[in-house]
Amino acid sequence: MSTKKKQNRRQFLKTSAATSLGVFAAPLVVPDSALGLSGTTAPSNRIVMGAIGTGGQGTHNLRVFLNFPDVQMVAVCDVDTKHKDRARNIVQKKYDNKDCSAMHDFRELVAKKGIDAVSICTPDHWHALTSIAAANAGKDIYCEKPLANSVGEGRAICNAIEKNKQILQTGSHERSNPKCRYACELVRNGRIGKLKTIRINLPFTDRHHKQMLAMKKNPPNMPVPEGFDYDFWLGHTPKVPYTEKRCHFWWRFILSYGGGEMTDRGAHVIDIGQLGAGMDDTGPVEFEATGSRNAHLMYNTFTDYSFINRYANGMQMIGANKGPRGLKFEGTDGWIFVHIHGGKLEASQPSLLKEKIADNETHLGRSPGHQRNFIDCVKSRKAPFAKSEIGQRTATICHLNNIAMLTGRTLKWDPVKEEIIGDAQASKLLTPTMRMPWRL
Secondary structure (H helix, E strand, O other): OOHHHHHHHHHHHHHHHHHHHHHHOOOOOOOHHHHOOOOOOOHHHOEEEEEEOOOHHHHHHHHHHHOOOOEEEEEEEOOEHHHHHHHHHHHHHHHOOOOOEEEOOHHHHHOOOOOOEEEEOOOHHHHHHHHHHHHHOOOEEEEOOOOOOOHHHHHHHHHHHHHHOOOEEEOOHHHHOHHHHHHHHHHHOOOOOOEEEEEEEOOOOOHHHHHHHOOOOOOOOOOOOOOEOHHHHHOOOOOOOOOHHHOOOHHHHOOOOOOHHHOOOHHHHHHHHHHHHOOOOOOOOEEEEEEEOOOOOOOOOOOEEEEEEEOOOOOEEEEEOOOOOEEEEEEOOEEEEEEOOOOOEEEOOHHHHHOOOOOOOOOOOOOOOHHHHHHHHHHHOOOOOOOHHHHHHHHHHHHHHHHHHHHOOOEEEEOOOOEEOOOHHHHHHHOOOOOOOOOO
């Protein structure tokens, strides 16, 4: 919360108290909660939030924020009435009152005065437009990973954050896992020698993966359910008939809305690779990737893939759809494997995982949790663990691997200009053409 907002709220309380005493000439009884006593947080120190997108992960994030005593959730937004009403009921039950606005248009929520920050958990194709609108409205943002559904949209988010001086935390929550951060400290402080290769494991073996692979034909068109604004859900993407498993959850396997497993778990696993390599402000310069998919079905993302990403310093990130899910840092003197999710660690020598990081070595810091890190940074105005530029670099790797598979060509990449070198056809895939009236 800005210092100005805190001062305004404190001044309001002081003015209200003085007015009451002057008019009624009687002692004013102020509840402990208004002053931050009895273990409560004073209103002037609370972060007032709204939630945009309240499906499965959105509801999870909502509950996490609701459990912070210095957060006050006052509004929820979803184009599905069932999701919206469920989220409002959760908020009302938490606070034992009816003070929670509910709406289906995110623009109405970000325009509300008094809201300091928003949690955005929409399908990936909505991350950019909602985040940019929130930043332009002066709101800080917790936005789920990947940062956006394309390189161009992600850059537009970063520009809006920089222009408006807002805080954004990308929801790559493994980055706040202390085990992951410790593994990255070991790598960056030379415990496995010089880092040569990062091996990325992205298995495609979960139950929902098998369900998707079992599809032999597109599901039939269906009537749009009552209370679901399907056209708004489609947003800037092409108009297509409704069918149930196009939308909630399953959208991630349709390129118009997500990038498949490459941007789903890839945004977690590759993100830790970037952190351990010390490459948060840059990325590979060459992308070679092959994969298979069924381009004629609704679920048209890649299900079988392998890739080699080369950095300017000679290091390589090599990935494939094999398990266990996680990444292996390989150096000249050993290796460390990080399991995603959970952060379980393995190493070439067990003693590696007992190493102490000295005071004069690189420390990456810790936090009580990814959402908590965001709230703390909203207050301090310091950069969170997964600021927008970090989210952009990680998502860019995922997107460029997909583009390399779509074109069947090795891509040369300029990480400074964020441009594909010498391939006009591939460059067109960096940013989608948006259906009117939506635009970046």
